Amino acid sequence: MGKNTQLINKFKNASLKLQKSRILKILVLSGILLSRGQLNSDLSAEEPHTQPIENIIPNPEINIVCENEDKEIAQNLKNLLLDIEDDNEISKSLIKTLEENNITFEITDENDSYSGSYIIGENKIIIPKNTITNTLQNDTETINSFKRTITHETIHMLQDKKGIFNDAKQMSPLDCSIIYTMAELDAICKSYIATDNSWNTNSAFECFKNITSCLDIYSKQGAYIGKSNTYNKNLSLDDVIKKFNQAGFDDYTNITEIINTIKEKIRPEIMAEIQVMNKEYLEKEKTKNIIIAKNFEKE
Numbered sequence: 692m693g694k695n696t697q698l699i700n701k702f703k704n705a706s707l708k709l710q711k712s713r714i715l716k717i718l719v720l721s722g723i724l725l726s727r728g729q730l731n732s733d734l735s736a737e738e739p740h741t742q743p744i745e746n747i748i749p750n751p752e753i754n755i756v757c758e759n760e761d762k763e764i765a766q767n768l769k770n771l772l773l774d775i776e777d778d779n780e781i782s783k784s785l786i787k788t789l790e791e792n793n794i795t796f797e798i799t800d801e802n803d804s805y806s807g808s809y810i811i812g813e814n815k816i817i818i819p820k821n822t823i824t825n826t827l828q829n830d831t832e833t834i835n836s837f838k839r840t841i842t843h844e845t846i847h848m849l850q851d852k853k854g855i856f857n858d859a860k861q862m863s864p865l866d867c868s869i870i871y872t873m874a875e876l877d878a879i880c881k882s883y884i885a886t887d888n889s890w891n892t893n894s895a896f897e898c899f900k901n902i903t904s905c906l907d908i909y910s911k912q913g914a915y916i917g918k919s920n921t922y923n924k925n926l927s928l929d930d931v932i933k934k935f936n937q938a939g940f941d942d943y944t945n946i947t948e949i950i951n952t953i954k955e956k957i958r959p960e961i962m963a964e965i966q967v968m969n970k971e972y973l974e975k976e977k978t979k980n981i982i983i984a985k986n987f988e989k990e
Contacts (some may be wrong), residue, residue: 693988698714698949702820712731712894716863723787733805733806733807733808733809733844733847733875733878734935735852736981746811753769753770753789753790753796754793754794754795754796755768755795755796755797755798756795756796756797756798757797757798757820758798758967761798764798764820764823764824765798766800767823768796768798768818768823769825770826771823771826771837771841772786772789775838775841775842776780778838778885778886779885779888780939781884781885781902781939781940782838782842782885783914784844784938784939785841785842785846785885785939786829786845788845788848788849789845789848792814792848792852793814793850794814794815794816794845795814795815795816796815796816796817796818797815797816797817797818798817798819798823799817799818799819799820800819800820801819801820802819802821805819805840806818806819806836806837806840807819807822807840807841807843807844808844809844809847810849811856812846812851812856813845816841816844816845816848817876818840821842822825822837823837825837835886838882838885838886839883839886840882840885842878842881842882842885843878843879843881843882844878846877846880846881846882846937847874848879849876849937850874850878850934850935853934854931854934855870855874855931855934856870856874858870858926859871859913859916859917860916860917860919860920860935861920861921861922861923861960862917862922862923862928862931863917863922863967863969863972863973864913864914864915864917864918864965864968864969864972865878865914865917865918865965865966865969866917866928866931867913867914867916867927868910868913868914868917868957868965869913869928869932869950869953869954870887870913870928870931870932871909871910871912871913871916872903872906872909872910872913872953872957873932873935873949873953874909874935875901875906875909875940876896876899876900876902876906876953877896879895879899880895880896880898880899880904881895881937881940883899884940891940891941892940892941892942892943893941893943893944896943896949898952900952900956901956903952903953903956903957904956904957905960907958907961910957910958910961910962910965911961911965912966914964914968914969915968917969918968918972922972922973922976925938928950929946929947929950932946932949932950933946
């Protein structure tokens with residue numbers, strides 16, 4: 692009986708150490724996200740919802756719009772946002788930035804492919820109604836997932852307000868791809884930090900860099916956006932990456948390492964595609980500059 696008690700105590704102590712282990716947490720969280728394969732896009736550059744909507748809860752601080760039939764869901768969303776604001780100082784600060792930037796939450800039709808999406812340049816976060824109704828079940832993990840969703844999309848909003856996406860579209864396909872991939876990693880990292888104070892910015896990035904190969908949609912999106920816009924050679928990738936630093940979170944400590952990590956961990960076949968696109972783009976820009984220079988000499 693004494694030996695059994697000792698074994699039980701040893702097992703409990705070992706379990707406790709594992710629960711507190713950052714390495715174990717990194718492996719588990721990375722595994723969960725990697726098991727999801729290709730993540731669904733939560734960054735949109737186009738308007739997703741065109742039906743007439745009514746401002747059900749006019750409020751200069753938290754503005755929520757929806758169809759009239761979803762009035763109760765809108766009220767529930769407002770209450771959930773207020774609950775998040777009371778969680779901790781980071782959450783309070785992030786909700787305040789939503790208010791300061793006059794961000795609108797739009798409740799949309801049920802959708803299981805994503806839980807929320809920030810619309811670049813539109814001052815809008817869309818939330819499918821089932822994201823809210825599922826959260827009201829009061830399951831701890833579901834509530835934490837909702838909080839991460841709100842934090843995640845708020846971080847995307849702050850990225851947008853800092854001009855990160857505007858900068859990215861003036862860069863080469865490769866650099867723009869790195870920025871878009873980093874934008875998603877940054878939002879994932881900070882959403883976990885805001886809901887679990889055992890993380891800091893660099894330890895979270897160290898964990899989630901391993902899911903870069905799942906972010907094909909963001910890497911490709913960035914490459915095609917860079918390919919489709921005018922090149923600004925004066926924009927530095929290092930300087931744009933530094934814009935991801937946000938008050939309330941520790942700064943990223945090694946920008947060069949971050950850039951190299953993303954390059955290394957984008958799926959090889961996707962990186963090969965981006966590299967070809969990047970080479971063609973830069974050659975075209977070089978030719979264009981030569982033509983401009985010759986025309987200038989003629990004048």
